[in-house]
Amino acid sequence: xxxxxxxxxxxxxxxGQDVALRCDPISGHVSLFWYQQALGQGPEFxxxxxxxxxxxxxxxxxxxxxxxxxxxxxxxxxxQRTQQEDSAVYLCASSSHxxxxxxxxxxxSGTRLTVV
Amino acid sequence: AQKVTQAQTEISVVEKEDVTLxxxxxxxxxxxxxxxxxxxxxxxxxxxxxxxxxxxxxEISGRYSWNFQKSTxxxxxxxxxxxxxxxxxxxxxxxxxxxxNKLTFGTGTQLKVEL
Numbered sequence: 001x002x003x004x005x006x007x008x009x010x011x012x013x014x015x016g017q018d019v020a021l022r023c024d025p026i027s028g029h030v031s032l033f034w035y036q037q038a039l040g041q042g043p044e045f046x047x048x049x050x051x052x053x054x055x056x057x058x059x060x061x062x063x064x065x066x067x068x069x070x071x072x073x074x075x076x077x078x079x080q081r082t083q084q085e086d087s088a089v090y091l092c093a094s095s096s097h098x099x100x101x102x103x104x105x106x107x108x109s110g111t112r113l114t115v116v
Numbered sequence: 117a118q119k120v121t122q123a124q125t126e127i128s129v130v131e132k133e134d135v136t137l138x139x140x141x142x143x144x145x146x147x148x149x150x151x152x153x154x155x156x157x158x159x160x161x162x163x164x165x166x167x168x169x170x171x172x173x174x175e176i177s178g179r180y181s182w183n184f185q186k187s188t189x190x191x192x193x194x195x196x197x198x199x200x201x202x203x204x205x206x207x208x209x210x211x212x213x214x215x216x217n218k219l220t221f222g223t224g225t226q227l228k229v230e231l
Contacts, residue, residue, distance in 0.1 A: 031217060042120075042207050042221030043161070056216040089159065095217070102149045102211050105219065107161035 002026075004108035006092050012114045013082045021077045021111045025094030032075050033105065034067055035091040043091055049075060050098050082115045089113070118143050120210050122222035129198050129229055137193045137225045139208030145169075148212040150184065150191045151219065155205040167191065198229045 005024040013019050025032050031050055035043035036059075045059040051072040060067070064082075069075040079086055089110040097103050119142040129135045141150065152164040165175065167184055175182050179196045195202055205226050209219040 033218065035219075040223075042209075042223050043219070044221070045218040048216050048218055056218065059218075091161065093161075097217075102166075102213060102217050104163050104166060106163070107153075109158060109160040112159075 004092055004094050004106050006090075006108035006111050008111060009109065010112050010114075012116060015083060015115055016081050017115075018078065018080045019082055019113065021079075021090050021113070023075045023077070023092030023094075023108060025073065025075070025092070026096070026106055027073075029094035029096050029106075030098045031095040031105075032069055033093040033095075034075070034077050035093065036061075037089040037091055037110070039088070046077070046090075079113075082113075084115050087113055087115045118210050118212070118220040120208050120220055120222035122206075122208055122225050124225045125223070126226040126228070129227070131200060131229055131231055132197050134194060134196050135198050135227065135229075137195075137206050137208075137227065139191045139193065139222060141189050141191065141208070141210050143210060143212060145212040145214060148210060151209040151211070152182070152191075152193050153207045153209060153221075155207060155224070157204070161207070164193075195227075198227075200229050200231060203227060203229045 007022045034046040037043040047067045048056040049069040064080045066078045091110045093105040093107045095105045121140045148169045150167045153161040181194045183192045205224045207224045209221045
């Protein structure tokens with residue numbers, strides 16, 4: 001597609017529920033990132049994929065967070081047993097360049113997760 | 117450790133005024149990249165500029181200009197003759213090649229341009 005597409009746009013989950021957030025990057029983009037943006041804060045890094053390989057997951061806040069990109073294109077961020085502190089906007093970004101080459105990143109519009 | 121500080125939480129100006137958004141960064145790396153992004157109410161982050169640490173030349177793009185000073189670890193952003201459409205949250209960010217390309221963002225500056 002022309003841009004990075006994320007779905008759903010909004011998600012309300014009851015505490016304890018599992019959720020899955022989808023990111024469809026720009027076609028052919030090698031790198032894919034997930035960020036978490038709490039209200040009034042800047043985005044914070046969660047995890048990075050180069051093609052299907054998850055090269056960095058140092059930002060995932062707990063083992064309830066899991067991300068995958070099995071075919072090197074679409075990625076899913078899964079949160080198990082959601083808690084109120086997981087409420088945030090989850091942003092996905094992609095780049096045509098791999099690790100070690102920093103150019104532009106294209107961001108999606110994000111998924112706003114609200115845990116009630 | 118990487119850190120980006122945007123001390124201005126919110127700025128309000130009247131249309132046509134010039135406004136400067138401050139960004140101060142910390143890094144131990146000699147090769148790094150600085151970015152500015154705009155986040156309108158719709159939520160997506162819109163890329164404005166990327167600058168590498170070896171290029172201190174200031175840049176101008178239309179009403180936008182950037183002042184990069186390594187001596188003070190600052191990368192400030194100026195909007196000349198601001199317009200209502202400039203109202204958004206602006207983020208400064210830092211990345212370095214040894215860090216897996218991930219971006220470290222500041223907390224953002226909310227710019228409100230009023231008529």
